[in-house]
Amino acid sequence: METYLIFHEGFELPLFASYPLLGTAEGRKRLRTYYRRHMIIAADCGMGFVLESPTWRASRRWGEQLGHDAVELRRFNLDAIALLSDLRAEAPQGKPCIVSGNIGPRGDGYRPDETLTAEEAEAYHAEQIGWFAETDADIVSAFTITTVAEAVGIIRAAKKKSLRTVVSFTVETDGRLPDGTPLGEAIKRTDAETDGAAEYLMINCAHPDHFRHAVAAGAKWLERIGGIRANASRLSHAELDAAEELDDGNPAELAGAYDELLDMLPNLRVLGGCCGTDHRHVAAIASACRHHNPQGVPV
Template sequence: MECAIAERVRRAYPDLMHPRLATSLMIRTAEGRKILRSFVREYIAIAKGADLPIVIGTPTWRLDQLRSAEEHIADDLNAKAVEFERAFKTDYSNIIVAGQLGCKNDCYKPEEALSTPDAYEFHSWQTERLTGADFLYGVTLPAVGEALGIARAMAETGRPYIISFCIGKDGRILDGTTLEDAIDNIDSKTKRPPTGYGVNCCYPSFLQSSELTGNAARRMISIQANASSLSHNELDASDTLKSDPVEDWQRGMLALHQNPGLKMLGGCCGTTGEHLNALTAPE
């Protein structure tokens, strides 16, 4: 999977990072599209050089109905974002486009998460507008209740989808739920369960493979990991970019590829092409 793009934009081009819509508006300008393409093509080149498929995500993490209305976005920017990413398939045919959306509120504050019914109602609007992607991808989810509502909305589209959680150093979702309980809950309460589950915005060591048992071990398929092993609170309070040695990050990621067998490996906050290169390097 790709490594960070929004965080790299935030650091290198802070004026282009919208305070409420993140990188979504960048596809509207020539400058914004050029910058996004440069990051995406960097990651595609690494995948192509290693003869591996790559997942790239749409810049739609915060492009929900409420924010779109409040920012007076009249056009279907979600669909345009999907088209923008699908155009990279002309560069490399082995690209899989993920239609991304996040939780409504702060992804580090599970107490702000929506209830399941409210999440279904809130997120259905956006899931319906991302169906041109190869799969739907709910990311940085801090609470199971909202994740279940998103899963139900995604299930109704008929598209494949993945639910990915924010976890803490203890390996639990930020609302305190274990991954095993969360997966069992969502699998049993959706008419069409997710293709699989993932974690993101965490360090590789946060996902404690030795504690993943039963259905959780079988259903976990992806991780997009931070470059730093600091907690979310520590990272959120930092004014400077934090990163552990890339070699440590690489070892942790490859260990998760071996056990429990995660197939989709990529980066989140603080990661760059150096991290993606490390994943493709010979062991």
């Protein structure tokens, strides 16, 4: 969402935060347009949809840098879910439409917050998760998580609020987390330290070429991967950080990679895009992968 709004629609989003758009009528209008475009793609392909809130940066550490206190941040998070609940009413009947409260890492989504313990992560994220617990959110989804400790803390905090959780790991060009942990080890440790409490785990913010080798082994832990939101670009995170122009890759090529991943990952059911992707990529993915999806589960 953020790369699309910045590079295609000309928005300025300090700290890559889209949640402040909820504060204006024009911003809310643009967000609705963005979501509706993707909902139509899912409906046309007979698939369900996950409405992911624009709150990746709407937690205390990032909000304070943007000039928002806890009262304002709570309101942004509640307003985000209210907007998605309204949009859900427009979704076709008979297909799943899930409202997800989205959270991001306490630190940078490209660099590991190595000082954060699971206990500290739980305490930090409990605030935003608590706000989601006041709403109609069906699930909490944490994206661009760079360490097992933070993943564990998020899952524990959500469990205490009786909210289902999904955690999505950032991986580098070598298929490992930014702190060097192999993807399989990260998934196994996260489950071991939370009694497998997450609904499923995901990979995001990397091109399929970066992690294909890691998921090609046929290991048991692959069954825990339920979603992929890949980058269209093959650039590393360091290269993406320094880029002044958007690398939006090739939608058809990316869709073909997703089709291959569906053959490798037995429980993969949530498909989307991360940096550099937009409705063109999602439409191509949905079209290429619809034959895997007879039940119309979310894309």
